[in-house]
Amino acid sequence: MAKRLAQFDINTRIRENAEDLAAALDSHMLKVFAPDARKVLRQFSAGEAAQMLGISTSFLRKLHFDEKIPEVEASSGGRRHYDAETLLEIRKILETTAKVPGTYMRGRRADDKVQVLSFLNFKGGSGKTTSAIHAAQRLALKGLRVLAVDIDPQASLTTLFGYRPEVDFLNSGTIYDAIRYDDPLPFSQIIQKTYFTGIDLAPGGLLLQEFEHETPQALRANVQPAFYARMAAALQEVEDQYDVIIFDCPPQLGYLTLSALCASTGVMITIVPNMLDVASMSQFLQMSADLLDVVSKAGANMTFDFMRFLINRYEPNDGPQQQVVAFLRQLFGDEVMVAPMLKSTAISDAGLTQQTIYEVERAAFHRQTYDRALDSLNLVNDEIESLLQQAWGR
Structure with a gap:
């Protein structure tokens, strides 16, 4: 007679798993970033x-x-x-001695507006966080002042900057505190300095999910500013301190994503070049258009400087991927970025220690693998910078 499986309470088991995983991650952080469990940027x-x-x-x-x-x-x-x-x-x-102003300090000038860039897609695993953090770091290394805003409750971007959202921002300190409906905090109070010169962080965490839950009730009560305007209103306090603000959006088209879009001047839609992801993106674009129509009629500003599709995890020797990329370029033309982000073991291996290509030492990888990944990322992020410069009229 077959032995019957022992039953258990799923909530208890999930809580136990969460506690075990949190403890293991704490131990991992201490090993990798000992003795203070905080990251530092290499030379x-x-x-x-x-x-x-x-x-x-x-x-x-x-x-x-x-x-x-x-x-x-x-x-x-x-x-x-x-x-x-x-x-x-x-x-x-x-x-100070440059013949052309802005040759070395490439940020915005007195009459330029801050550029707010959202990385988004409806589908998880499309490389939003990887793209967002590498863009933020490359722009900072080129002298721009960057604010990274993590509006994903999973807070992967916050984790990559060396924080532990489930510990450091369990009850307060996330972007939620600045956009919540009940007694929001000044945006400046939730900004964290990072180990990466030129980048500040507005952290994410599970508390952000409360914004999704509270917004329907706030809409019924006509609380102002409305959800779509709260992010832009909060950012006004600090935007003069930055050249570019980068949103890492959650993999869903909820109130958080819509609030980021309504605060943005540019959009990067990440996509993995296979037909399943393209089909998913088709639904995402249709849903986005319908929802943005609604908030536009409600008074939201829908004027953008640019929108681009960023090909992610691209394998040049993969025939079907090449066909998908050709299909997208034929369909969307110049809205598909020229440079794709290559799939690379160097990028994924760096992630094992919660680092990026710009943080890891070249000697830690096979030279050709590292150089190939670095060149790919530089091409992508320099193309993003050129879009920012064009938006500033340069």
Whole structure:
């Protein structure tokens, strides 16, 4: 006679699993980022520094020789190493003698509006968070002031910045506190400094789900500002401190995503090039249009500077993927980004230690694999930066 499976209370089991997983993640963080369990950004080689600054390595050496820039830490072999703060200082020095304003300090100028960029898709696993954090870091390394806003209750972006949402922001401290209907906090009070020079974070966490639950009741009570205007209204307090604000949206078309869209000036729709994802995106676009029609009629601003489809996890040698990409380019033309984000073991392996390609050491990977991933990300993110510059009229 077959042995009957023991029954259990699902809520108890899930809670036990959650507690076990949280403890394991705490242990992992302590091992990876000991002793204080907080991340720090590595230093960069002279070659990496020159590439980010947009100058040659020989010119960088000459700047040191002429004592025009501060000296930096050097290894026993004489190789210089640069931290992100020093790179920013060098940018500011180079900008003072640049023939064309904005050559080295590429952020917005007095009359430019802040650029607010949403990374979104209805389907999970399309690479929104990976794309958002790499874009934020590349832009910061190029001298822009970035605010990363995590509006996903799962808070993956917050985790990648070295925080533990389930511990650090369990009861307060997330973006929810700034957009909630009952006594919202000033946006400045929830912003966290990060280890990455040039990037601040508005954290996400499970509390954000409360916004989805409370909004229907707020709509019935006609609470103002309405849900679609609350994010934009909250950001007004701090937007003058940043060049670009990046939203990492949840994989659903709820009130949080709509509020981010209504605050945005640009949209990046990530898509994995297979027909199942394309079919899912078709439904997502139709639902988005219908819902945005409703909030537009209610008075929301629907004016954007650009919208682009970002091909994610692309494998150039995959024939069916090539066909899907060709199909999308034929259908959407210039709205499909020129540079795709390649699928790479370097990107996924870096994620094992909650890092990005810009954070990990090149020596930790096969050189060709790392360079291929880095080149792909740079092309994507430099194309994003060019869209920002065009929106500023440059």
